[in-house]
Amino acid sequence: MKSMLVLVVSSLILFQVHARAAEALPTLTFLDEYIIDKTFTYKNTSVGGLSSIDYHQGMLYMISDHGNNDASSVLGKPRFYTAKLKLKNDRFESIEFDRVINLLPGSMSALGIDPESLRVLPNHDKVIWASEGDIKKGISPAIYEAKLNNKNTNSNALESRFLLPDMFQVKADSGPYHNAAFEGLSISLDNKGIWVAMEGPLKQDGHEPTTQHGALVRLSYFDLASGRLQKQFAYKVEAISPEPLASENAFRTTGVVEVMQYDQNRFMIIERAFTSGLADGGNRVKLFMLDVTHASDVKYLSTLKNQPIALAKKQLLLDMADIRELLPSKHIDNIEGITFGPVLDSGKRSLILVSDNNFNAYGEQITQLLLFELSL
Template structure:
């Protein structure tokens, strides 16, 4: 009886080994790190050049969709009159049943104002990042304007466009000299990307929530002028509470190696996907080959906290970077890519799947266009 029991135990153990090694699919550590995502490009809609409330439509650098009002907010990076456009859009099916952007119209224009309710002086704000908060406010980042000694900032605005408060950035992000800085964000390569996530409690409370922003490229003190070395952006993770914002961590985001002949190369947008540290990241370069855009999935789990490092000089390979994986390369599509800078989850598509919207910044240049890309994200 004892011998029979031993044989049964041995058979069971062998069966379990066979199941674990033969029947079950093997999942790599890389696959466990990322979400199982796919994208499908559905449509590209060109917004016509037009004047609205005395200002031209253009310079769209960020997007944020409000599901409660079914409106899309678009941030304009005009340094003369920084503003928000409120857009209405409708998605229909074409003859083949494919979702299409049937119409995009401007519902309102909101001009940004300082905390005193006055328009910002020209060339003091360069708005680039946008996020709608669950407390019915708007978060905006400015790259800053070194020429007017205007530092970069993260600020919270009400829905009428008036600044309520701003949050302190670490000194390492603030240029120490407008002409020849030895630290801080580079000219026109500051806080380009912004996103947040929030989970309402059963009682309807929304505080606190997380906010994430990142520099478009390396800080001055982190810059490596060797073209064979890829640069790193700094990614900031804040906890936003009722009365204050607390910097929880900072990580390094590895940029793609700058293409040969590129004039500008960097991270232009972030989009939080969940509470587990998964994001979409949009990178853009421009140079001899025109505009090149790539969409990545990124994961911050396991990345080194660099918030105590004023400079990356001499740190070598001791830092674990944010991990990323290519999700969509715009080089694979026909037609113009243009200057992609804004990204947001959009309304549900007719089949119930989630849409992803991206927009190009035409820089108020007649040779460029304001393009709205519609993707299915699943």
């Protein structure tokens, strides 16, 4: 009888393990698309360059990378917007902009400030935002705070509590590659820290991705109280799409554009590849689930080259090319932001993505918000 009991218990444990594995990946169902007109302005700013999105208590928070301020058609400096989101019958009903908040003090130059991600810090009346810096000009990436209750929308102190390790500082043979630094942010589930995703590898970790091979990037956790790096994991970004229709001298790039913590050890990661000169815009966007359960902590490793480390596990959730024809626009643009949205009429959670139109500096692009149903 005792052996039978042990067998039953063991079987139950195995069943639970397999059940958890079977339900590991959620499914995404496309619901709707909302496009913000490229000529839309709000309080003397051009609404575009939306590099991230966050949803909090009925509001959307969207950071703008401010585009090319030398262009007379682009208005505004680094900033973020708040907008009231309304859904009806699990579709977009309206997105009503109600505030724009500058991220820099009014007199400060925007030199080297390149906003790429923003998250609301619950119960603190603050947001955390990341700047990619300007590697060519020797300006390192950084993480800052901004106040939500600031009555003067024309000024915000440039403050940071985060102490970045030497690995992220710009040097000749180490640090980030240009335009491949801090691209994604996520508040931890317990609101005690933040996760920061690099768009590409650090120089000391290897070459940037090519059409032949991917690259190792770092996902870092910083404690809010101390501002210090506490843990860090590595995973492999996909190689650049070959794109046989592209010209030989086409510009090609790929990397992580956003991260969002999903549960204790898993994250939703957006990878976006781009190839210039293609008729469909050249954006290739994939959403992955990243699992760090068995990944090595690499925070003390000065390089990832030839290291016997366990990488975070990555599984494909959605290739945006598979839903292109479902979109009213029939177009997948430069998707750079992701957030959990409100609960849908079905009782299921929603997911919202946003694209950065680069203020149409590289050709005709759109600012699109995509709504999905998330099924577990």
